[in-house]
Amino acid sequence: xxxxxxxxxxxxxxxxxxxxxxxxxxxxxxxEFNAFPExxxxxxxxxxxxxxxxxxxxxxxxxxxxxxxxxAVEGLAGKIHPGWIKFLLCQIDRxxxxxxxxxxxxxxxxxxxxxxxxxTITRFGWGPDGNSSPLGSHSNSMAVAAEAGGGLHVDPSxxxxxxxxxxxxxxxAGVANPAASAHPPSSATVESEADExxxxxxxxxLKAAGAGD
Numbered sequence: 001x002x003x004x005x006x007x008x009x010x011x012x013x014x015x016x017x018x019x020x021x022x023x024x025x026x027x028x029x030x031x032e033f034n035a036f037p038e039x040x041x042x043x044x045x046x047x048x049x050x051x052x053x054x055x056x057x058x059x060x061x062x063x064x065x066x067x068x069x070x071x072a073v074e075g076l077a078g079k080i081h082p083g084w085i086k087f088l089l090c091q092i093d094r095x096x097x098x099x100x101x102x103x104x105x106x107x108x109x110x111x112x113x114x115x116x117x118x119x120t121i122t123r124f125g126w127g128p129d130g131n132s133s134p135l136g137s138h139s140n141s142m143a144v145a146a147e148a149g150g151g152l153h154v155d156p157s158x159x160x161x162x163x164x165x166x167x168x169x170x171x172x173a174g175v176a177n178p179a180a181s182a183h184p185p186s187s188a189t190v191e192s193e194a195d196e197x198x199x200x201x202x203x204x205x206l207k208a209a210g211a212g213d
Contacts, residue, residue, distance in 0.1 A: 092137075
């Protein structure tokens with residue numbers, strides 16, 4: 001069965017930019033989204049489902065969390081700090097893995113989400129084999145996809161084997177396939193666009209006000 005890699009996530013340089021340590025525990029600065037309603041709808045639409053999932057969670061709740069996560073990543077990539085996208089990907093992997101570990105079904109759904117995770121992490125340049133800041137979710141999702149009967153497929157147009165491109169999960173989540181050039185901004189890009197998104201100034205104001213304490 002799948003394994004999770006949350007500990008590795010919190011050591012990622014991008015992810016370190018989105019949380020504070022309180023009592024030794026990483027606490028994501030979700031209050032930042034309160035000033036951006038459309039982004040908040042996507043982020044909190046996932047988080048409110050994610051936080052309640054664990055032992056005893058029914059299949060439907062895991063499914064809803066995964067689909068909300070797909071919508072959040074596809075809707076927020078390129079608009080927010082990449083650390084948030086990495087956080088979302090790791091937590092979606094957690095939900096999909098728990099769904100498979102605890103219920104062993106629905107296999108087609110689990111495989112579709114796992115394929116989407118693998119293809120999305122690869123698309124953003126966060127996979128293994130020398131790419132920057134590899135996420136453990138990549139290898140875990142490859143294993144879960146294979147266990148659930150997904151991963152490699154025969155391309156009907158060529159007759160050759162190819163890995164799932166994530167379109168099945170996007171279809172289930174009701175979102176369009178991304179443009180070929182779609183990619184979340186680097187940390188440097190985010191800093192250069194701070195005036196547009198207001199992240200740096202907003203983070204300072206929230207921290208000074210003790211938001212979320």
